[in-house]
Amino acid sequence: MYDAVHMKRLLWFIIGLALGVGLALFIGWQVLPVQRANSSPALLRRDYQEEYLRLTAAAYQVDGDLARAQQRLAELPPDSLVKVTERWIAQGKSDAILIPLAQLARDLGVSTPGMQPYLQRGAP
Amino acid sequence: MKAWGVLIVGLILGLAAGLLYTWVISPPEYYDTYPPLLDKPYRADWVQMTVLAYGAEGNWNRTQLRLQGLPEAEIRPIAASVLDSAVVTGRPLVTLQRIAKLAAFYGIDTPVVQIYTGELNTAPTPAPITTDQDIPPTSTPTATAIPPTNTPLPAPTLTPTTPISPALSEFRIVSQTLTCTDPPHIAVSLMLSHTITVRRREEVEWLPLPGREVWLLWEDGADRAVTGFNPEMGLGYADFAVAPGRVYKLYIDVPRGAPISTIQVEPCTADEGEGWISRLLVFITQED
Numbered sequence: 001m002y003d004a005v006h007m008k009r010l011l012w013f014i015i016g017l018a019l020g021v022g023l024a025l026f027i028g029w030q031v032l033p034v035q036r037a038n039s040s041p042a043l044l045r046r047d048y049q050e051e052y053l054r055l056t057a058a059a060y061q062v063d064g065d066l067a068r069a070q071q072r073l074a075e076l077p078p079d080s081l082v083k084v085t086e087r088w089i090a091q092g093k094s095d096a097i098l099i100p101l102a103q104l105a106r107d108l109g110v111s112t113p114g115m116q117p118y119l120q121r122g123a124p
Numbered sequence: 125m126k127a128w129g130v131l132i133v134g135l136i137l138g139l140a141a142g143l144l145y146t147w148v149i150s151p152p153e154y155y156d157t158y159p160p161l162l163d164k165p166y167r168a169d170w171v172q173m174t175v176l177a178y179g180a181e182g183n184w185n186r187t188q189l190r191l192q193g194l195p196e197a198e199i200r201p202i203a204a205s206v207l208d209s210a211v212v213t214g215r216p217l218v219t220l221q222r223i224a225k226l227a228a229f230y231g232i233d234t235p236v237v238q239i240y241t242g243e244l245n246t247a248p249t250p251a252p253i254t255t256d257q258d259i260p261p262t263s264t265p266t267a268t269a270i271p272p273t274n275t276p277l278p279a280p281t282l283t284p285t286t287p288i289s290p291a292l293s294e295f296r297i298v299s300q301t302l303t304c305t306d307p308p309h310i311a312v313s314l315m316l317s318h319t320i321t322v323r324r325r326e327e328v329e330w331l332p333l334p335g336r337e338v339w340l341l342w343e344d345g346a347d348r349a350v351t352g353f354n355p356e357m358g359l360g361y362a363d364f365a366v367a368p369g370r371v372y373k374l375y376i377d378v379p380r381g382a383p384i385s386t387i388q389v390e391p392c393t394a395d396e397g398e399g400w401i402s403r404l405l406v407f408i409t410q411e412d
Binding site for chain 1: 127128130131132133134135136137138139140141142143145146147151152156157158159161162163166169170172173174176177179180181190209210213215219
């Protein structure tokens with residue numbers, strides 16, 4: 001008799017616990033997720049990542065801070081700069097976009113043959 | 125304890141454990157996000173890069189898209205700070221004007237913004253133009269050093285700049301005040317001679333000229349200042365810290381052609397005391 005009462009209470013406790021955990025997961029991940037704005041550039045959508053690259057190159061044109069540009073690029077997947085620049089060269093993007101990217105790549109020591117015309121056109 | 129009491133205790137414990145897990149141990153990560161969801165330092169960096177990129181590219185629509193969804197309260201201080209540092213590091217005038225335009229759009233109304241958006245071009249009262257008092261060189265942001273490489277700045281292959289003011293005749297020097305200071309400095313005050321008619325009589329008044337570039341070139345370097353960053357000295361005022369003994373060539377607007385003045389920083393005479401001769405040069409121009 002005593003064991004049956006305890007078992008029943010334990011069952012209710014487990015049901016309560018399960019309901020509580022389930023409710024908390026719903027609240028914590030869906031309704032009120034903590035720090036919504038906590039992503040890094042690597043988690044940006046692909047088009048925004050590419051925009052981030054463009055911005056890094058354009059900002060470098062103005063501030064000339066290579067170390068800062070390198071820090072910014074480190075937030076993206078490796079070789080993003082070269083891969084995106086090469087792809088955009090193949091797509092025939094404008095000089096205004098490609099020259100800053102090629103110059104940044106060159107200053108980081110990673111220029112490719114495809115970037116050479118843009119480096120020449122961007123030379124002062 | 126009754127059954128419902130046990131259920132409530134379980135529920136509360138489960139809720140607490142679950143929230144600890146979802147909020148502390150394993151908060152959600154977002155993929156394929158967009159800039160407003162970036163962590164705060166990354167958001168600030170995104171805004172900073174966007175402001176700099178607008179300075180370089182001048183693409184207004186793209187800039188607005190890049191800043192879409194970001195709070196103006198975050199954009200405002202960053203835009204102001206980017207403009208200040210761009211001025212201090214001697215970016216080309218067109219870059220400064222663009223950044224100032226963007227800063228003004230976000231409601232920044234500092235003197236720097238007014239100068240580069242051209243709002244200070246018609247200052248109502250002329251500033252004092254000559255003084256015998258010692259003028260200390262200001263550390264920021266009038267005299268600016270040019271970074272050695274990686275910038276389009278080194279003279280004489282400078283980026284063409286857009287003059288803020290209407291066409292003016294050549295500047296001519298109208299006064300020079302010498303003082304003995306250590307360290308020495310060279311200061312200039314640019315004025316516009318303006319003729320007005322008061323009760324059928326023509327009177328000439330001098331208006332300060334803010335937002336004009338003044339260049340100082342020497343054998344192996346250059347420095348640039350923009351007038352108007354030291355309003356207490358007058359909106360046409362700019363100054364440079366200079367090195368003793370060196371010969372400087374002074375240019376206004378563009379560092380090309382013949383300098384408007386060549387100045388050597390000489391030691392003071394024994395009567396004047398120890399130190400070097402600092403100069404305040406007042407230049408005047410008039411509308412063509």
